[in-house]
Amino acid sequence: MWWIIVLALVTLLPVVYLAGRRSERATMKDWELVLTPRGQRALQTMHQETRAELALVDLTYEQAKGAADDGDPEQMMRLLDLGCRLIESYCPTMLRSLAAMSVLSRMVSAMAPVRPLRPRDFKLRQLTNLAYMNAFFHHFLVTTGERFRLRLYILSRSFLALMRVVTRATGDARNMPDVSPEWRTFEAARKDVRTLSEDSLEAFRVLLVSMEAERKA
């Protein structure tokens, strides 16, 4: 009997702790986001912010390339660092959004269908592999909700992989000033971060559509 009590303590107390920490007001606000036009506005805002941040990333890398062409390695390195920091700050924001979407998706009983990520849309090898993984496991899952959450999971892993690639490439450029930076990697990362963002926005749109359909039902 004592082992059951220990098991109960180990499993139940964390649940009580988590429930105690949770704010019911914040939970209600999440529901408001997906059940009212606020969700559509949030989607538009996210769209605009994403576009602005990605434009800044593009601009930074183009200027870094320009500085390299002009033979100004210090300026190039500064801009590469800035680009890396922009991506480093952008990715966690997207990761938080994806995590929130994953939680919100559990509220929907019938999720709209989603397609898996397309490997050919990605330039970086690591991301292509993750997209293949998504396409593979997609067919093993039965419900659209599970497929949706798999897609979110793969998107999260992809953002993390992209962040690692950019950080490593920037580090290499800093450590080996005599060697030309891997412009192809930076170029691929820029394109992939855009693709990942569009796929994340698409996921948010699907979530809102599903929530709306549920509300009407």
Place this chain on the structure above:
Amino acid sequence: MVQAMTFLQGAVAAVAFVGLTRRGRLRLGWSFALYLVSITIFNTLMGLWPGRFLNWPTWLFRELTYAGLKVALAIELSGLLFRAFPSARQTARTGLLAIFSVSAAWIAMASPGSLGEWIRLGVPRIKCGEAFLLAWLLMVVLWYRIPLHSHHKAILMAFAPYLLVFTVFLQALETYGWTGTSDVNYLNMLVFLGVLIYWLIVAWRPEEVSEVHPSVAKTVQPWA
């Protein structure tokens, strides 16, 4: 001391019940209201007429009544909390059924026949099952991100840990014998008094003003 504490628990439960009635919260959980009433009745009887009611058969009858009410409460809450969420409701009900079946089988395995066996073997297992039933609801609430009314949150948050404390007390009773547990008994009674005071405060607390759109609140908590 035990007598006074028992009576005090009954009095606190009664005031909590009045609070629920005054604030119009009885409809948020009829089983819980009945549970408070039964605490009031049993504890008043035990506190005022200990010679007649403060004995093991009455204690066992009281615990079995509470157990039935807690199972009813779990079923009632699974219907209320997840009314707007069919998927969550299905998960909650499946889990409740599984926990109930496993607990029933576990109690049957102990095959308590006499009063002593029921107290030493049956009741701890019942309490453990109750703790899992109510904690399961809390898990489903967390997993599906269902917003809780403060009343429901207070019930679930207090019950799960208290039932565990109570199970530990009963297990100590079995392990260390009937005589060496008076301190544990006082502690158990004190914890339960704390739980009742917590419910009393929540029962009398005015309703919080909702910050979300009324249509959202109506969708998510249609029973409110």
